[in-house]
Amino acid sequence: MKFIGFLLMFCCLVGEVSAQTDKPAPMVLGKNDTIRVAVTDVDGQLIPWVVCPPIRIVDTRIFANDADRDNYRRLRYNVMKVLPYARFAGQRYAKLQRDLALTGDKKKQKELISTCEGEIKTLFDKEIKNLTISQGEVLIKLIDRETGQTSYTMVKELKGGFKAFMFQSVASIFGHNLKETYDPDEQRDIEAILTQAGYNSTSY
Template identity: 30%
Template sequence: MKKFFLLLIIISFNLNAQIKDSLPDFSDEYFLVKDGDTLMIKLDEVPVLPKHKFKSRKDVNYYYWFRKKVFKAYPYATLASKRIDSLHARLDRIESNRKKRKYVKRVQKYLEKELTGQIKKMTRTEGRVLIKLIHRQTGKTVFENIREFRSGWKAFWYNTTANVFKLSLKDEYQPELANEDYLIEDILQRAFIDEALELQEPKLEIDSYKILEQKKGAIDVEEYKKMFAKMKKKKKRKKKKK
């Protein structure tokens, strides 16, 4: 992955040497500051993201708890995107509809075998993040991806099943509107800069830096604090019943 940075290299040439180095043929990325003395290599700029603003130390803990969820879900979303891209490319080369259907089924079985087991081990939060990240990486919701390669009826039942676990395969990724999606985008962009995650360009059009700038680093994790508060209450009730 490209890392965005600006690097200045100063090279001193020995003017008294018998054989002088000739100046290279500079591309748009390079330019000479002072002939025969200082060389400036212009690379991509370093993106400076807003400094995080947390309300409390507890909020920091919740943010990093959610960060782990994003880190777990992101590789599966990028894998799904790669497989779907490969599927489209392959189908474009197949003329027979029968062979196309056969190939789609083969890819489906492969994806189910590769992803289903891992996804079943995910928590509800991780599953929700994955659904949103698939929309980010493929440009289509999970429901739309399923409907494209299977019947709309099966997509409906997939969505119904997900609703049992309070998840919707129709969920969209909207970091400019939804707080959770903003947190995901914030985590991803910082991870890309740190090279903690491998960058895969999203199919969804997102002005990431504009979105992060507008929030000015403010981190809202109240949703997760409430979620854990409810979980604690349920545990207490169960203990009392026992």
């Protein structure tokens, strides 16, 4: 009995000590606990507005047959192959326009155009000349998408009408049309490919 009484007294003491030591710690507000946010009152309950990161929803494309799937894959390969060249053309053309706008000196303008032409020619000699006809056609369309100008218009603007005519004549031999424009509605497959690749820059 003495042992049981001692045990009961010990348990009471432990319980009392635990009750004193297990008190919840005072609440400390952090810096993020005082951020003001917009709320909406829904039946008396305030619902905070939470800004979520953008979510891309991409549908799964269903092809009618294997040939359509192969054509789409081939187009995707061609688009990704020539996209860096189209982006370079767009950025270089924009830089040239800015540089030309900063000087009224005709000689300086000719030098700027000549430098730009040299850079594009170097790129052509190294890379672009090896493109297939299909890739060249996609490139012409993407250049129009990037710059808002057809390749023909750009050549005519920078080198004159005769040069543009000569370039167009040579391009036609290889099945290209420098006057080809880009219509995002007509080129829905290309738009879808660029969107899926996370590239949405466009002059339109």
